[in-house]
Amino acid sequence: MSTLLYALGRWATRAKTLVLIIWIMLLALLGTGAALFGQGANAPITIPGTESQEAISRLGITFPEVSGTSATIIVVAAPGEKLDAEPYRAIMSDAANELADTRGVEGVRSPFTGEVKGGLSEDGEAALITVQLKGEMSSVSAATKDTITRVTEEMRDRLPAGAETSYGGDVFSVSIPSISPTEAVGVLIAFVVLILTLGSLLAAGMPLIIALLGVGVSIAGLFVMTAFVDLTSTTPMLALMLGLAVGIDYTLFIVSRHQEQLRSGMSVPDSIARATATSGSAVVFAGLTVIIALVGLSVAGIPFLTALGVAAAAAVAIAVLIAVTLTPAIMAMAGLRILPKKARLALAAGTEAAQPHTPSRADRFFGGWVRSVTKRPIVTILAVLVLLGFAAVPAASLRLALPNATSLSADDPARVTYELTGKHFGEGFNGPLLLTGSIITSTDPLGLMEDLADEVRKVPGVAEVPLSTPNRGADTGIIQVVPEDGPHAESTAELVKKLRDMHDTWEKKYGVSLAVTGFTAVAIDVSDLLMGALLPFALLVVGLSLVLLAMVFRSVWVPIKATLGYLLSVGVAFGAVVAVFQWGWFGDLLHVASTGPVLSFMPIILMGVLFGLAMDYEVFLVSRIREEYVHGANADAAIQRGFVGSAKVVTAAALIMFAVFAAFVPEGDPSIKVIALGLAVGVFVDAFIVRMTLVPAVLALLGDHAWRMPRWLAKVLPSFDVEGEGLARELAHADWPEDMPDAALAAERLLLSGGEKLHRLRIAPGETLLLNPRDPRSLPLAQALIGRGPVVSGTLKVDGLLLPERASTLRARSAWADATTLRETLRDRPSVLLFDLRQAGEAPVPLERIDALRSAFAARSVESDRGETPRLTVIVLGEAELAKRILGDTLILREIDAVDAAHAVDDLFPQAAGPAQTQVAEGANR
Structure with a gap:
């Protein structure tokens, strides 16, 4: 990880302008897409598969008049007056009739008009007009909502002085989140903290600008996705909040390390690359933990929560990506100006790096x-x-x-x-429940629904059953149930459970399978499932x-x-x-x-x-x-x-x-x-x-x-080099071995997994290493040389890659072949080849096979000379005589020193048990 990020930091430093242009163009592209195709994030919270949700879905087909969302208008008479008198009655009837003719309205219920009466309080001082809307909450048009608002206000103007009207209901109960000036206070505080921490306005502004750019990309991308998936209103705000917070922090960690290294005298390009590699590794790990945890929200099996988690995880991923790409680019543009003026003057005078560190306050x-x-x-x-x-x-x-x-x-x-x-009316009217079921087998639908209503009234916790009716086709019935308490009361959740417990009894007695649904029941089911998750x-x-x-x-x-x-x-x-x-x-x-x-x-x-x-x-x-x-x-x-x-x-x-x-x-x-x-x-x-x-x-x-x-x-757990130890070792060995800087294979003081030891090895480009299968070091060394075997300690470089840090890269470049698979293996164009001749040495190899193998190597050599493929480094595991016959005289064969094992073990491989040596050995082994 640290090596990859080091290379990324180097590239971003060189291509700083290109990196900045790419991010700005990405923001512009996604912003344009969001403006043209975004559908808004206002999807309802639903859980497919629950009883309440499935019942609502069925009602959308069999009883659309009650399946969608709804709005409510309440009218309260002036003190001492009754709503069943004029002018209240006429005004409310006019309003109900106008709403019934509104586009997007399925039906209207009021005390004085409509097919179903009801909605007048016992004292006659308040009345409800219920507007049943087509579709879900997210599909109700702004024009429909505006009409409901306008009709309510016109009714207020016509009513006698002292009367009160107000609109609400499910469709108006969910607000769409928006940015307020208060959020800017948090950003301002963050800026102050950054100034105090980094000591420079330029350095303090950098994390903010980069984080805001990343958030812009995230939010624009989310609104582009609304053209394809439904998102709840909470999703973009959560992504904004998380993206801004982690974006500032992740950039801060990298900039802070960069400043520290510059003060020590490191050059700007080297410091950027190392800061990206070290602090950047920690940023990637930290971001991955947040991403995995957010994506892990899908274990609940709830679609809207999965979408929310994935969207927030995407915002964090962009924060990580922009931190390790744009931050190095901007730091390269800033140069030494990222340091406070005092530190820059000290560096110019050559005193900053030379002075020992004195503890700050x-x-x-x-x-x-x-x-x-x-x-x-x-x-x-x-x-x-x-x-x-x-x-x-x-x-x-x-x-x-x-x-x-x-x-x-x-x-x-x-x-x-x-x-x-x-x-x-009572708190229960704010959270009515619906019971619904198929009554297609009934010969008396009206009588059946009345009998069921009487049964429901007997259930403890039921305040009222204002509606019990079949649909127009007499194949589905609904019963509206008003609980004694509000939708958030524990007694209402208990009532839902009691009604569901009566399912089998009522089905046996009346032959009707009733499901409990409605917005309140859906909310209770969502809460129960989330608590269970x-x-x-x-x-x-x-x-x-x-x-x-x-x-x-x-x-x-x-x-x-x-x-x-x-x-x-x-x-x-x-x-x-x-x-x-x-x-x-x-x-x-x-x-x-x-x-x-x-x-x-x-x-x-x-x-x-x-x-x-x-x-x-x-x-x-x-x-x-x-x-x-x-x-x-x-x-x-x-x-x-x-x-x-x-x-x-x-x-x-x-x-x-x-x-x-x-x-x-x-x-x-x-x-x-x-x-x-x-x-x-x-x-x-x-x-x-x-x-x-x-x-x-x-x-x-x-x-x-x-x-x-x-x-x-x-041994089981992989190693995640957050501190960049592997990178530090690679940088320390960048010019090693000094006696042969371009060596194809180089080793020194190697200790392999089985205790085998190798003092020194140098193979120049174009030479071939011959390993004797009778030497116990040969097989573990061969495996280590192609990145497929452990190295306990020592220094090993293959094809310019330091092991074990670059073992994964070496595995991608290397291959293992025998006499039967050589041609196919060479087609993959490896740069390191382990040619295993152990089986071929057990029986005579036909002359035509030797010629074929020799021609394969010769063809690869020609390709390498032309620059069509990388130069091939060959490691032969087999007898010398057979290897020379196959490879021919054009390749120089080198063997490991046969007396190498005679070197003093204690001098070559000191077994000090200090924590540093133990850690290096364990890290090398991994």
């Missing part, structure tokens, strides 16, 4: 911090556990629901309508956390500690959400419109996103500590140095993320602000309490044991 502060939390690690650990455990207590009261009008502002017409309906998703995230961190840190205890810390952060984030949105704490300060159950998909999204962000801080902090330990520092010193070296940038990154997320809370969309609050609290707790307080204390308590892994596990 931040270094002294974080040094004191880490010393205080590691002085008595057990006390620190217990204090953190008690504090976070207490803060997570409210999470036990978490209740989930889909948003309705109560989440809107108090003056929103839909919220006013909701509250007036609850006041005059939390456990498998949590297991996925926790398991993923353990595996990924074990790969990065080559440790068992570090992943366990990191995962438990993540669970603490999630618990506190849930607790904060419950305290604010369910219990009402700080509700006025945060502009919480009402209290009640929180957004159904908040927990699973928060767990996924916070997992990725928590791993960000774990990687950036602990990898620096591990780097110090691997390079020879003892456990305590590694914690001190690594923490001080990384705490400043981790603090800045956490403050930026907290500011961006928190800015979406006060004036944000109801569906976004609950997620934003959870993420803001989770990020703050995870960065400052878990990672920067609990983690150093646990590492101090574990000591050397923190960095140990069973040998069998180390």
Whole structure:
């Protein structure tokens, strides 16, 4: 990874203008596509396969008058007057008739007109006009909504003074998120933090500009996709929030490392490439964890949640891609101007790199911090556990629901309508249920529906059954059920369960299979499924956390500690959400419109996103500590140095993320602000309490044991070189071997997996290495030379590739062939060939076969001389006599030194057991 990113950083530095043009053109192209083809992100939240959703789908065919979404207009008479008197009656009838003739309206129900009567309160002071609309919420046109709004306002103007009217219902209860000035405050705070961290206006503006460009590409791409897939209104806002937060942080990590290297005297191109390789590797790993967690939302099996997770993951992926491509390009354009003026003057005078590093005020502060939390690690650990455990207590009261009008502002017409309906008709009228089923076998549809209505009225929790009727074809019946309490009440969810429990009884008695549906039932089903998906998703995230961190840190205890810390952060984030949105704490300060159950998909999204962000801080902090330990520092010193070296940038990154997320809370969309609050609290707790307080204390308590892994596990898990150790080794050996810089094969002090040793090897271009199969070193060496065998220690370079770091690249360039497969193998044009003649040596090879093999090699040599294929390096595993007959006299054969094993083992391969040597050996083995 680090080698790939090093090459990418080099390329972006050279092609800086091209890289910038590509990203700007991509933004322009996607922006144009979004403007021309975007359909908007306002799809309803549905879960195919649930009883409620399937029943609504059937109603769309058999009973379209009740299957779509609806709007509600409430009329409240002036004090002392009744609505069944004039002029109320005539005005409401006129309004209902006008609405019935509106395009997109399926039917209208009011107390005084329409086929089905009803909607007048018991005291006669309030009435409801229900407008049944065609299609789902997302398909209702703006013109239809405008007509409903206009008719309501005209009715208000005609009614007597003191009367009240308001419109609402399902179609008006979901707001479309939009950007408010408050979000800009978060960006401004991020800019201030960047200035304080990077010390330069140019450097501080760079992460913001790059992140905003990446967000623009992401959002434009999402709206282009709406031409092909339906997205909920929450999707683009979540992508915006995440893309902005991680985009700023990822660029910050790379720019910060670049500044540090420039101060040490490194040239601009080298510094850009190395910063992209080292910090860029951590950025890629951190981004991958967020992406995998977001895509993992698909385990819930809910289409809208899968689409939301994939869209947000795409925004994070673009943030990673733009960070490792555009950031190097912009840094190349900036040159040394990315440093503060004082640092530039010091470099020009030649004093900056020469002076030893003097601790800054931040270094002294974080040094004191880490010393205080590691002085008595057990006390620190217990204090953190008690504090976070207490803060997570409210999470036990978490209740989930889909948003309705109560989440809107108090003056929103839909919220006013909701509250007036609850006041005059009862809260249950805001969340009616529908029972529907086929009655095609009935000979008395009207009588059957009345009998079923009487049965439903007997169910505890039912306040009223205002409607029970067959459709016009008398093949489907519906029963409208008004619960005693509102749609978010636990009693309403219990009523849905009771009605479903009566299914078999009613089917046996009346021969009708009734399904419970309606917006309220759909919302309850969505919440139940999402709550049920939390456990498998949590297991996925926790398991993923353990595996990924074990790969990065080559440790068992570090992943366990990191995962438990993540669970603490999630618990506190849930607790904060419950305290604010369910219990009402700080509700006025945060502009919480009402209290009640929180957004159904908040927990699973928060767990996924916070997992990725928590791993960000774990990687950036602990990898620096591990780097110090691997390079020879003892456990305590590694914690001190690594923490001080990384705490400043981790603090800045956490403050930026907290500011961006928190800015979406006060004036944000109801569906976004609950997620934003959870993420803001989770990020703050995870960065400052878990990672920067609990983690150093646990590492101090574990000591050397923190960095140990069973040998069998180390062999199983692949290595993810986040710190760029492999790149550092490649750069150190860029001109090796000095005695033959262009060597095709070069080895020194090799120790192979079976204990075989090789002191020195040099094969020049055009020469062929001959390995004697009777030499025990030959087979493991041959495997290592084509990237298919382990190297325990030593230095090995094949075709210019240092092993084992570039083993995967070598495997793509190399091939293994015998006498029967040589011609086919050479057609793939490998640059390194292992020619296995062991079987051919066991029996005489026909002369025509030898001639054919010789001609194949000769043809390849001609192609190489013409430049049509890369020069071929051949490694022969077989007897010398047969090899010379096949290869001919044109190729120079070289053999490994037969007396090489006689060299003193202790001199060649010292077996010191220090942590640095052990780590190098394990890394080389992998």
